[in-house]
Each structure stands twice: as C-alpha cells, then as structure tokens.
Amino acid sequence: MPPLLEINNISVSYGPVKALEEVSLEIREGEVVALLGANGAGKTSLLNAISRLVPVSGGGIKYCNRDLTGVRADKVVRKGIAQCPEGRMIFPDLTVMENLHLGAYIVRDEADFKQNLEHAFNYFPVLSDRRNQKGGTLSGGEQQMLALARALMSSPRLLMLDEPSLGLAPKIIQQIFQIITRINREDNVTIFLVEQNANEALLHSNRGYVIENGRITMSGSSADLRKDPRIIEAYLGGS
Ligand code: ATP
Secondary structure: OOOOEEEEEEEEEEOOEEEEEEEEEEEOOOOEEEEEOOOOOOHHHHHHHHOOOOOOEEEEEEEOOEEOOOOOHHHHHHHOEEEEOOOOOOOOOOEHHHHHHHHOOOOOOHHHHHHHHHHHHHHOHHHHHOOOOEHHHOOHHHHHHHHHHHHHOOOOOEEEEEOOOOOOOHHHHHHHHHHHHHHHHHHOOEEEEEEOOHHHHHHOOOEEEEEEOOEEEEEEEHHHHHHOHHHHHHHOOOO
C-alpha cells in the first residue's frame, strides 16, 4: 500500500526567505504523525504547502498516490484533506452554527450535513449547547473545539492540526488530545499533528518528525523519539 500522503523533497520560499528546504516525509492511512519544531521552523509552511496555499518547488506531493501539486487550494478539501489552522481562525462574529456551516461548504446533501453535525456535536457537546452563540464569545478551549469541529464537518480522510494546544490550560489540552485520539481511532481519520508541545504530541502519535530551520532533522516512532536525548534536551525541557 502506498502512503496516504507522500512528500518528496519539496522547498518553499517567501521571496528571499527559505521556509522549507528539501523536505520529505510520509503519512500512512490510519496513523497519527507528529511534526515537532520551534517557532519559525517551517511547520505551518509545510501544512500550507500540502493545502496548496503556498507554491512549492522541487520534488512533489502525492496524496492517494496522485500528484497533489497541480490541485487548486479549493479542491484540496474536496479530496478529503482538512486543515485546522494555528490560532483557530474561527469567525468571531458568526455563530457556532454559522462557523460549522462554513466548514461544510463542500457538503451539498442536507442529510450528510446533519449527520456530520451530529457527529461533531457528539465529540463536542458543549458546542451543541452554544450553537447560537457567537464564536468570539466562546472560551479559548471552546474556540479550539469549534475549529476542530469545523474541520470535521467536511468528513476529512486526512486531518491536519496546527498547534491545537496553543494557549490552552493543561486540563483543556488533555481533553483536546483525548478527542483527537478518538477521532483517529473511532473514525479512522489519519492525523498530521503539528505541535510545539512535544510531550503531548509524542504521547498521542504513532510516529514523529522534527523540523529545524526548514529541514527535517529527525524521525522515528514516537516512543523512540520520547527517549532520544536530543529530543529530551531540546523539546521535553530536559526532563
Ligand atoms: P510558528 O510556530 O511560529 O508559526 P512555524 O514552524 O509554523 O512557526 P512558519 O510559519 O512556517 O514556521 O515559518 C517558517 C519561516 O518562514 C519563518 O522564518 C517565517 O518567518 C517565514 N515566513 C512564514 N510566512 C511568511 C510570509 N508570508 N512571508 C515571509 N516569510 C514568511
């Protein structure tokens, strides 16, 4: 079986700034794969390259064994790839329901919409209670839940999460990661988890990659990475 996503030697530049240099990685169906890296390492650029929001040079990106680099950004979601952006990026002046509607823009059938909504509310019952409340009035944790639920509304096969724990209290982080694990196990959604919180990311993933200055510098099983002295020193606070 070819990997669900195969990235081969891609580079991304913003003018003179090289954000990614010859990055290769693969994600197999059903996996949770973590991408660890510091601020500015290139994590968001990699997600945006997959979502076709930034142009890539060199190599290529294959999804379901087909070239993704020729696919327009608005078609990527239709192919089953959803990105949950850093900083949540929910629409603060729209209600919870309106935000969820936007996540489902590719879902034409009303029955499918209802099913996806019920499914999202099953993971996040608090959003059902707050369905008519404006997004901007939700707590930080609830806004992250809304961003996740919005991404789920397109029934993705590959869900890409950009720093879902950012700025959240430890108790909420635990809840969010438990739900991410459930989405992977119960719905068989493949997950690409971009995180600065290396400890949680490695606890809740099968494999991981480390990105530094736009290059992949380490990879392995999450269990092995957690024991690696370089990871402990640089990403796990030396503990
Ligand atoms: P963070 O966690 O801080 O978002 P990151 O690992 O996601 O960091 P990127 O946002 O991908 O990193 O940034 C990688 C590099 O590209 C950084 O040097 C950043 O300053 C630069 N960069 C990102 N976006 C742009 C842009 N639109 N124009 C110019 N440079 C950019």
